Amino acid sequence: MSDNSVNIGLLGLGTVGGGVAAVLAQNGAAIAARAGCPLRLKAALVRDLGKRREAELPLTANPEDILGDEDVHIVAELLGGVEPARTYVLEALRRKKSVVTANKDLLALHGEEIFRLAAANGQDVYFEGAVAGGIPIIAALRASLTANNISSVMGIINGTTNYILSAMTEQGREFEAVLREARELGYAESDPTADIEGLDAARKLAILATLAFHTPVRLPDVYVEGIANITAADISYARELGCVIKLLAIARNTEEGVETRVHPTLLPERHPLATVRDVFNAVYVVGDALGESMFYGRGAGALPTASAVLSDIIQVARNRQAGAQGRLGLDADRRLPIKPASDYKSSYYVRLKVKDEPRVFASIALFFAEAGISFASIIQKPRRNGNAEIVLVTHPCRESQLEQALTATRAYDNLEKIYNIIRVLQD
Amino acid sequence: MSDNSVNIGLLGLGTVGGGVAAVLAQNGAAIAARAGCPLRLKAALVRDLGKRREAELPLTANPEDILGDEDVHIVAELLGGVEPARTYVLEALRRKKSVVTANKDLLALHGEEIFRLAAANGQDVYFEGAVAGGIPIIAALRASLTANNISSVMGIINGTTNYILSAMTEQGREFEAVLREARELGYAESDPTADIEGLDAARKLAILATLAFHTPVRLPDVYVEGIANITAADISYARELGCVIKLLAIARNTEEGVETRVHPTLLPERHPLATVRDVFNAVYVVGDALGESMFYGRGAGALPTASAVLSDIIQVARNRQAGAQGRLGLDADRRLPIKPASDYKSSYYVRLKVKDEPRVFASIALFFAEAGISFASIIQKPRRNGNAEIVLVTHPCRESQLEQALTATRAYDNLEKIYNIIRVLQD
Numbered sequence: 001m002s003d004n005s006v007n008i009g010l011l012g013l014g015t016v017g018g019g020v021a022a023v024l025a026q027n028g029a030a031i032a033a034r035a036g037c038p039l040r041l042k043a044a045l046v047r048d049l050g051k052r053r054e055a056e057l058p059l060t061a062n063p064e065d066i067l068g069d070e071d072v073h074i075v076a077e078l079l080g081g082v083e084p085a086r087t088y089v090l091e092a093l094r095r096k097k098s099v100v101t102a103n104k105d106l107l108a109l110h111g112e113e114i115f116r117l118a119a120a121n122g123q124d125v126y127f128e129g130a131v132a133g134g135i136p137i138i139a140a141l142r143a144s145l146t147a148n149n150i151s152s153v154m155g156i157i158n159g160t161t162n163y164i165l166s167a168m169t170e171q172g173r174e175f176e177a178v179l180r181e182a183r184e185l186g187y188a189e190s191d192p193t194a195d196i197e198g199l200d201a202a203r204k205l206a207i208l209a210t211l212a213f214h215t216p217v218r219l220p221d222v223y224v225e226g227i228a229n230i231t232a233a234d235i236s237y238a239r240e241l242g243c244v245i246k247l248l249a250i251a252r253n254t255e256e257g258v259e260t261r262v263h264p265t266l267l268p269e270r271h272p273l274a275t276v277r278d279v280f281n282a283v284y285v286v287g288d289a290l291g292e293s294m295f296y297g298r299g300a301g302a303l304p305t306a307s308a309v310l311s312d313i314i315q316v317a318r319n320r321q322a323g324a325q326g327r328l329g330l331d332a333d334r335r336l337p338i339k340p341a342s343d344y345k346s347s348y349y350v351r352l353k354v355k356d357e358p359r360v361f362a363s364i365a366l367f368f369a370e371a372g373i374s375f376a377s378i379i380q381k382p383r384r385n386g387n388a389e390i391v392l393v394t395h396p397c398r399e400s401q402l403e404q405a406l407t408a409t410r411a412y413d414n415l416e417k418i419y420n421i422i423r424v425l426q427d
Numbered sequence: 428m429s430d431n432s433v434n435i436g437l438l439g440l441g442t443v444g445g446g447v448a449a450v451l452a453q454n455g456a457a458i459a460a461r462a463g464c465p466l467r468l469k470a471a472l473v474r475d476l477g478k479r480r481e482a483e484l485p486l487t488a489n490p491e492d493i494l495g496d497e498d499v500h501i502v503a504e505l506l507g508g509v510e511p512a513r514t515y516v517l518e519a520l521r522r523k524k525s526v527v528t529a530n531k532d533l534l535a536l537h538g539e540e541i542f543r544l545a546a547a548n549g550q551d552v553y554f555e556g557a558v559a560g561g562i563p564i565i566a567a568l569r570a571s572l573t574a575n576n577i578s579s580v581m582g583i584i585n586g587t588t589n590y591i592l593s594a595m596t597e598q599g600r601e602f603e604a605v606l607r608e609a610r611e612l613g614y615a616e617s618d619p620t621a622d623i624e625g626l627d628a629a630r631k632l633a634i635l636a637t638l639a640f641h642t643p644v645r646l647p648d649v650y651v652e653g654i655a656n657i658t659a660a661d662i663s664y665a666r667e668l669g670c671v672i673k674l675l676a677i678a679r680n681t682e683e684g685v686e687t688r689v690h691p692t693l694l695p696e697r698h699p700l701a702t703v704r705d706v707f708n709a710v711y712v713v714g715d716a717l718g719e720s721m722f723y724g725r726g727a728g729a730l731p732t733a734s735a736v737l738s739d740i741i742q743v744a745r746n747r748q749a750g751a752q753g754r755l756g757l758d759a760d761r762r763l764p765i766k767p768a769s770d771y772k773s774s775y776y777v778r779l780k781v782k783d784e785p786r787v788f789a790s791i792a793l794f795f796a797e798a799g800i801s802f803a804s805i806i807q808k809p810r811r812n813g814n815a816e817i818v819l820v821t822h823p824c825r826e827s828q829l830e831q832a833l834t835a836t837r838a839y840d841n842l843e844k845i846y847n848i849i850r851v852l853q854d
Contacts, residue, residue: 136571144563
């Protein structure tokens with residue numbers, strides 16, 4: 001090819017790949033003006049050559065047709081999952097092609113290997129689409145906020161769980177019913193386990209923490225709890241306490257090491273993340289110079305993710321024309337300790353059912369006091385059948401302290417049930 | 428100098444310049460790791476050599492000591508205002524130095540001239556600090572969102588006015604009292620005219636619109652109204668209507684041309700911008716692939732602006748090492764028409780005092796109906812002394828239609844007073 005086009009090989013032509021083809025077809029002229037040259041989709045790797053597709057471009061079922069094509073300059077990996085994505089990405093880099101990927105699973109597990117090979121071959125790896133879809137949080141952490149010592153990154157980075165919790169909050173409905181509806185509407189996958197159990201958010205958080213703190217954070221380093229045991233009653237009590245319940249992904253750089261966790265969290269209603277509803281995502285970053293900042297938008301879907309992938313491709317094309325590829329690595333050049341989950345400090349919301357008898361509350365308060373835990377709020381409501389419901393919100397304590405208090409509480413004969421224990425965001 | 432440092436000459440060592448020196452002193456090692464080389468402040472241009480300062484670096488009162496120094500690679504222009512900043516920036520570019528600036532006044536008036544000279548000399552001009560302080564909205568528009576056809580950019584981009592309107596809203600106080608307090612707290616300048624009258628926001632909006640729509644938008648193209656006539660009563664009526672009042676900067680790319688305006692606006696309480704309080708800024712961007720997104724943070728102040736300026740310097744230093752400077756221009760390569768303000772369509776909030784007599788409301792409704800305007804909401808309250816207060820919210824209409832209705836209303840003998848007319852955000 002003798003023109004100055006930059007040619008792209010797509011690995012995968014599913015939801016995101018189709019979105020990339022559609023946006024490039026629609027905004028091609030403007031995108032060429034931004035990139036400094038036309039961008040051309042040379043071919044797409046697909047599994048099923050016979051399937052009808054909207055995008056008009058050459059299809060192949062043989063990865064070598066893309067990885068072995070010298071006229072393909074940039075490989076956009078949109079397959080998802082670890083293999084064969086990893087093999088293809090590494091092969092593309094070895095053959096001096098830059099890579100744009102939206103694959104969080106791959107980066108959360110093999111980020112270091114990929115960036116090492118990219119550096120050795122002088123190639124770019126851009127991955128804006130891997131976290132929070134169209135929201136440019138990766139570019140913010142890799143470039144715009146680099147003068148800061150970042151102390152924390154917190155986010156709502158899974159759209160499915162935020163949709164479910166928003167619907168439960170706004171409609172007073174229970175988890176199972178809303179999940180069923182989310183599946184019917186296509187907001188939840190047919191197997192929603194990775195979303196519901198927090199694993200999808202954990203993968204993204206490992207990437208965000210690595211970039212924010214410049215130290216490798218891997219998926220097994222992230223403490224994870226899902227949202228399946230949150231009930232309408234918890235959400236209603238949270239509201240009484242001036243809070244909403246969100247699945248938060250939290251990364252903190254503390255003096256005792258890096259702390260990364262994904263769990264349901266009571267969040268004050270006035271916190272900027274509290275107003276993030278529906279399938280929207282947002283990432284909240286605190287830096288020493290910047291102060292607080294937040295990035296908000298659509299965290300998934302064909303077009304928002306295509307926005308990220310194509311903007312990455314534009315930048316790689318610019319770098320390529322300037323002969324300036326491979327300048328930006330994973331930048332994880334520190335080796336900070338990972339803080340064990342048992343050392344995390346948190347405030348806790350604890351909801352109990354007890355026998356409605358004199359001195360029951362005093363006894364429970366004593367179990368917490370003996371573990372060195374004091375309370376920030378208490379709600380007690382009489383219930384039927386001689387039972388009472390108590391909601392305690394503790395001041396910050398270590399998990400080991402909470403365990404001590406709960407062990408004593410569980411052994412107490414006037415306890416009927418511990419409904420739920422949910423962390424509360426400390427300011 | 429034989430090391431691989433990138434040397435920076437500061438023009439100005441006031442609030443922002445002092446912030447840059449402080450953040451570099453604190454985070455210097457991490458910043459060097461990001462930039463790929465140490466960053467050194469070689470000298471700062473100041474007016475008063477005798478003044479005591481925190482920053483320890485060589486001072487000069489002669490710009491030639493910086494502009495003429497071959498060892499200064501990047502000039503950071505932090506003087507503000509048009510002259511002498513313009514002269515110095517142009518001279519720096521001519522002498523093959525890249526420029527980082529936080530100067531909105533300069534860019535809103537002379538952006539094209541500066542970028543033409545930068546391109547001719549193969550130099551970078553980065554300006555993240557010029558709009559919304561530490562929020563990386565410039566990088567988003569120049570890089571991360573470039574695959575999108577952007578239809579609108581709206582923002583709260585003046586901290587002083589947002590502080591004043593937030594305090595009026597939360598404390599029910601009047602404009603003058605809050606302004607006095609804001610001055611005492613240092614949130615408003617001793618001459619707050621440019622903030623209060625919307626000019627500061629208009630300059631920033633001209634820059635945002637230029638980048639978002641890739642067409643030159645200059646300060647005189649922006650329609651501007653300030654907040655001085657907003658009263659506690661208007662804010663209270665807005666709340667009854669489910670709205671807050673914000674000074675919004677709005678840029679839209681419409682079929683009839685580019686529309687840019689800064690004015691007080693009734694904004695539904697559920698809009699993401701409605702929750703932006705105090706001195707915080709936020710910019711809301713809608714793109715065809717991305718959908719809605721928002722960028723939130725501290726829009727001013729020494730450290731947030733220094734975060735933007737230093738992150739820009741890191742990127743220019745990276746470009747310099749890769750020999751890849753001058754790749755990113757103003758990108759205003761289109762020539763879209765500017766829509767005249769008289770053609771804007773809007774919904775309006777109109778607050779009137781009328782004589783409390785039969786048929787008065789019917790007459791007023793008729794004046795609006797004759798201009799082709801219908802109402803979305805109406806509030807009428809009896810007042811003392813035989814008068815009534817009426818608040819009308821219109822459906823969208825042209826300014827010329829509103830003028831027709833108001834002319835008839837003003838001539839009506841039962842009208843006592845038109846208190847205020849405020850635009851309402853259309854979805």
